[in-house]
Amino acid sequence: MDKKIDLINKALNDLEKNLFSCSLCPRKCHVNRGKGEIGACGVGALPVVSSYSLHFGEEPCLSGYYDYNENKKTQSSLCGSGTVFFSGCNLRCVYCQNYQISRHINGSIFSVDDLASAFLSLQKRKSLNINLVTPTHVIIPILKALKKAFEQGLSIPLVYNTSAYDSYETISKLNGIVDIYLPDFKYFNKNTSLRLSNAPDYPEKAADAIKEMYRQVGNLEIDDEGNAKKGLLIRHLVLPNHVDESCQVLEWIAKNLLNDVSLSIMSQYYPCYKAPEDINRRIFAEEYATVLKKAEKLGFENVYTQPAPFQSKDHFIPDFESDDVFPWNHG
Numbered sequence: 001m002d003k004k005i006d007l008i009n010k011a012l013n014d015l016e017k018n019l020f021s022c023s024l025c026p027r028k029c030h031v032n033r034g035k036g037e038i039g040a041c042g043v044g045a046l047p048v049v050s051s052y053s054l055h056f057g058e059e060p061c062l063s064g065y066y067d068y069n070e071n072k073k074t075q076s077s078l079c080g081s082g083t084v085f086f087s088g089c090n091l092r093c094v095y096c097q098n099y100q101i102s103r104h105i106n107g108s109i110f111s112v113d114d115l116a117s118a119f120l121s122l123q124k125r126k127s128l129n130i131n132l133v134t135p136t137h138v139i140i141p142i143l144k145a146l147k148k149a150f151e152q153g154l155s156i157p158l159v160y161n162t163s164a165y166d167s168y169e170t171i172s173k174l175n176g177i178v179d180i181y182l183p184d185f186k187y188f189n190k191n192t193s194l195r196l197s198n199a200p201d202y203p204e205k206a207a208d209a210i211k212e213m214y215r216q217v218g219n220l221e222i223d224d225e226g227n228a229k230k231g232l233l234i235r236h237l238v239l240p241n242h243v244d245e246s247c248q249v250l251e252w253i254a255k256n257l258l259n260d261v262s263l264s265i266m267s268q269y270y271p272c273y274k275a276p277e278d279i280n281r282r283i284f285a286e287e288y289a290t291v292l293k294k295a296e297k298l299g300f301e302n303v304y305t306q307p308a309p310f311q312s313k314d315h316f317i318p319d320f321e322s323d324d325v326f327p328w329n330h331g
């Protein structure tokens with residue numbers, strides 16, 4: 001871990017100036033978060049953590065427990081992804097399923113020591129990885145906490161679970177520190193990203209960030225127990241009435257990365273928060289099938305899929321205002 005600690009020191013050296021004039025992400029708010037000013041992400045210098053726990057609802061290679069494709073539980077010597085949910089978000093989608101923590105700031109302010117303890121406690125509970133959910137806007141305290149945790153024996157893979165509204169400059173500093181990048185690639189058209197996330201530059205910024213992630217970690221590497229150790233896994237959430245755009249995202253990935261990159265094509269969309277009329281329903285089975293067919297046609301072989309929830313009232317929306325954030329996690 002000495003090498004990772006050296007890399008963290010270097011990254012902090014390069015990134016800490018953002019505490020006083022923040023351009024950690026493409027919003028480039030230039031607020032002084034060190035003095036308590038708040039930018040578009042809604043959080044100051046210290047992270048607000050809404051929850052940290054073992055989570056079994058990620059892809060099987062990350063959760064090691066629930067197999068979406070087989071629709072059954074599987075056992076592993078380790079179990080659960082050690083998810084840390086950070087409040088605030090720099091993307092701000094109008095349909096966000098986590099709006100209780102992304103748009104409203106909910107949770108507890110964590111010191112660097114608190115955060116290091118959380119990472120170590122998840123490892124102690126045998127989590128497969130540390131899964132940083134929406135980390136970009138609080139990457140500076142995260143790096144400081146990781147340094148402490150590495151010094152105290154943290155050794156499981158680190159997952160960077162992001163909307164991909166990331167700047168190349170910030171992601172490039174994480175080379176050698178992050179083991180698994182888990183970016184969404186949400187939109188291909190800037191009109192869509194403007195309308196749904198107020199981020200017209202999302203497609204180009206996400207593309208640049210994902211290319212850099214791929215350069216750093218390459219294809220997903222999975223061990224004999226089926227657990228991810230390193231690499232890139234790109235998520236794409238299919239939205240209602242946006243199948244053509246989903247296909248364009250897949251075409252971009254096939255052209256600019258390789259079609260042996262791992263994908264997670266998600267059907268779980270459920271309208272939340274302020275979802276506008278055109279996305280105010282679940283996706284149809286035909287829409288999901290069209291996107292999967294496109295992935296097959298493009299030659300993608302490593303694709304996680306989800307069961308069809310199309311007409312179901314069941315959903316996997318966490319309730320961060322409840323004591324039981326992930327009720328489907330039990331059992």
Ligand code: SF4
Binds near residue numbers: 031038041042
């Ligand atoms: S991380 Fe937050 S404050 Fe910094 S540029 Fe992005 S949205 Fe603005």
